[in-house]
Amino acid sequence: VLGPTGCGKSTTLSMVSGLDRPSEGSVKVGGREVDGVTDGVSFMFQTDALLPWKTVLGNVLMGPVFRGVPKQKAQVSARDWLRRVGLSGFEDRYPHQLSGGMRKRVAMAAALINEPKILIMDEPFGALDVQTKAIMSTELLGLWEQIRPSVIFITHDLDEAVALADRVVVMTSSPGSVKEVFDIDLPRPRGAVQEIRFQPRFIELQHQIWETLREEVERAYARTAGGTA
Template identity: 80%
Template sequence: MSDTRSPGAGRTLDAGGPAAGIEIVGLTKRFLTPKGDTFTAIRDVTLSVEPGQFCAIVGPTGCGKSTTLAQVSGLERPSAGSVSVGGRIVDGITQGVSYMFQADSLFPWKTVLNNVMVGPVLTGTPKKEATVLALDWLRRVGLAGFEDRYPHQLSGGMRKRVAMAAALINRPRILLMDEPFGALDVQTKAIMQTELLQLWEELRPSVLFITHDLDEAVALADRVVIMTSSPGTVKDVFDIDLPRPRGDVQQIRHERRFLELQGQIWESLREEVDRAYAQTAAVAA
């Protein structure tokens, strides 16, 4: 256990440590359907994420993006292949990982402050120090003064800020984000994307970010991975050479290089989206 300090935060438990690289090799995951058939969600996925890198995964619905995250977190075991984090094979719950989902994952019976405190308390930080740390993170995400509210008393964007503070308060080595802003309106989504970039620049965990929004992927990531239609595997990997720090994502979307990258990636993604739609239409028929 090591101590880190940030202004106004007091002593905190560094639950994650330095950012860790992720190595996915030949990863395959199969499930049994209710009828007893075998369904292959992902097949032979091979992917590397360098320590501190922001990697976005884009692909059609049902291509296994969320399944891939579950393998990295250790919530599920692979049918074949392997996942390594920080050079160690994942064979249980991965240490130093925070998860942010599309749906609100806050405890409805806890206040905003107590929701954010959950991580430090569970990892052994004394309650008084966890309170100071949580207050500091609520300030960072613009929610100072809302500590005693409950999730149902907040807007969608405010709940996402609480979730982001709860995900980052332990300074994770790896941040897994499964369409975290998908349910937000366009304006709130852009604000949250910009805030995420600012916080990530400060902490620099390794990020695996799932999204259906290609613009979001290009604006946020160092690398964009395209997955094929089901069963999902890696089709293309694009390095995003937009300079950092990137600032306001709304401005980034108008830059020439952004438009060039978006167009190149869409050419690869469009084929998979069309194929997934055709598969769905065939099943419906």
């Protein structure tokens, strides 16, 4: 999901997850109206939600333990997911001992260990440097192939949206509504994000979406700058 700042992207995620209610209308997930917290949803945010007093393993274990998974089974699963994200051997470290990219890997393992039907990602890589962001995006593509949940991914980065998505939704400036939906017909598995961006079809899609998005970005900027849209 792409759109100018303040158009309601994060609010939309809150309503899909059941953490917030719409003031009008309804929200449906899987054909059912959302009433309370939606089942089978995991979250990943821009600022990771790791507990500083828990180890890497302890943070990843929280989801299964909360769901009542037996401790031994949960530990096996947690260690397996840490292996999948490249953090075997770091189970006993604490969040403050990890780099930003490593913390994101822990957060990703903690989200995916629950094998969610829906993975909600609100600018999860927005705070990372360009190189780490590209690496994490590529890892996300690989991990997604293993369990294939539905993903709702908020971003301000058009290249990131085209590289990761099957469908890009462009929202208007505030008050937000869906302006246009683009199907991304890049083949899967997609491989490294750094290489995807050089594909002719990627460049074509990027240009098409930017033409639609640019109008809304300029309108939002004019508003915040005190001009008229």
